[in-house]
Amino acid sequence: MLWIFACVVSLALFALWRMARRNTYRAVLNEINLDLKDSLGDNGLSILHLSDLHVERLSISADDLLAKVNGKPIDLIALTGDFLDRVESIEPFLNYLDEIVQLKPRYGVYAVFGNHDYCIEPHLPQLKREMETRGCHVLVNDHHTIKVAGKKLNIIGIDDYYSGHSDLARAYRNVGDGVNLVLTHDPTIVLKMHAYNFDYLLSGHFHGGQILYPKAYHLNRMSDLPKQKIIKGLHFYDRKAFYISEGLGQTGINIRLRSRPEITVHTLGAVRRAS
Numbered sequence: 001m002l003w004i005f006a007c008v009v010s011l012a013l014f015a016l017w018r019m020a021r022r023n024t025y026r027a028v029l030n031e032i033n034l035d036l037k038d039s040l041g042d043n044g045l046s047i048l049h050l051s052d053l054h055v056e057r058l059s060i061s062a063d064d065l066l067a068k069v070n071g072k073p074i075d076l077i078a079l080t081g082d083f084l085d086r087v088e089s090i091e092p093f094l095n096y097l098d099e100i101v102q103l104k105p106r107y108g109v110y111a112v113f114g115n116h117d118y119c120i121e122p123h124l125p126q127l128k129r130e131m132e133t134r135g136c137h138v139l140v141n142d143h144h145t146i147k148v149a150g151k152k153l154n155i156i157g158i159d160d161y162y163s164g165h166s167d168l169a170r171a172y173r174n175v176g177d178g179v180n181l182v183l184t185h186d187p188t189i190v191l192k193m194h195a196y197n198f199d200y201l202l203s204g205h206f207h208g209g210q211i212l213y214p215k216a217y218h219l220n221r222m223s224d225l226p227k228q229k230i231i232k233g234l235h236f237y238d239r240k241a242f243y244i245s246e247g248l249g250q251t252g253i254n255i256r257l258r259s260r261p262e263i264t265v266h267t268l269g270a271v272r273r274a275s
Contacts, residue, residue: 020211020255024059027248027261031069032234034241036199036269038179041149043123044270046073048105050263051080051185052203052247054116055093057254060261062099065248068263069103075148076107079136080204080245081114081160081185087123094130101134107146109136110155114205115163116251137181141167143175152178156198161186162205162222168196179269187230187244188223189236198270201242208232208246212258232262 014206033044048069077100084093090099101109117124128138137144139157154175159165163260166189180198187203206223209216209231219226225244232244 005069020257021139023260024057024250024254024258026066027060027068027263028246030262030264032243032264032266033192033270034234034266034268036179038151038269039149040153040179040269042270043073044267045107045148045153046075047181047202047266047268048072048074048077048103048263049080049243049245049266050077050100050247050248051202051245052082052114052251053084053093053096054082054247054249054251055084055089055096056086056249057251058096058249060248062096065263065272066099066103069265072265074103074105074265076188077101077103077105078107078202079109080183080202081109081112082116082204082249082251083114084246085116085119087120088129090120090123090130093127094134097134097136101136103230107148107153110144110157110183111136111138112157112173112183113138113140113160113165115160118160118165120162132210133190139171141170143171145176148179152176154178154180156180156182158182158184159191160184161189161192162170168193172196174265181268186223187242188225190240190242191224193240194238198240198242200266201240202245202266203242204245204247206231206244206246207250207256208244208259208262210250210252210256214258259260
């Protein structure tokens, strides 16, 4: 009887592993619409948000990604960190980025680094230069201001909080009036931003738990947000909106349980028309 029980358990675990592995290939496209205090044109600003590519354990090919967003208007691309954690992954990541930038968003591509990117810290300046030669604005506690529908949009890149590289004062230095869009990796930074205004913040870091058994208890040591059951999706803190992507790739082991890779299209500040 014992061997029968062992076989049943082994088969169940194998089936669970296969399902969790298959989930890494099944990306979800989420679409978020958010009102802002200022409109950003008739149709709003459309942002393709990708986070946590982790190219070492990325099951979603560039072709899969482009097929998912085919036909979607993309005005801006936001990449919120954890692209890689090994030097030999620089070239595969840059090849993937080459495919992403082919979408040619009207207002450009913007990126921040995450904690895993700092595993190759001596090589980050090189990576930053290579990303910028591809037209990607890499914001390291810095900001870039553009005009959208006649309104100023301040794109503020806050470096990774989890690894101790964020500098809010530097990132916000000389930021003027306008709509503030913050890009950062670890959403925990929102708990420190009482004195810093933002209209929307995009982040990642938690992978939606990646493996939920049945809850993401392992995230509690990473941040105070999971203790409040905040690990993915749209949330508000101090009445300010922020979004946590489940990420495109995986870390540790290439499986997902009760979580799927996420591609997100956010539409901000579209004009509301009377019905």
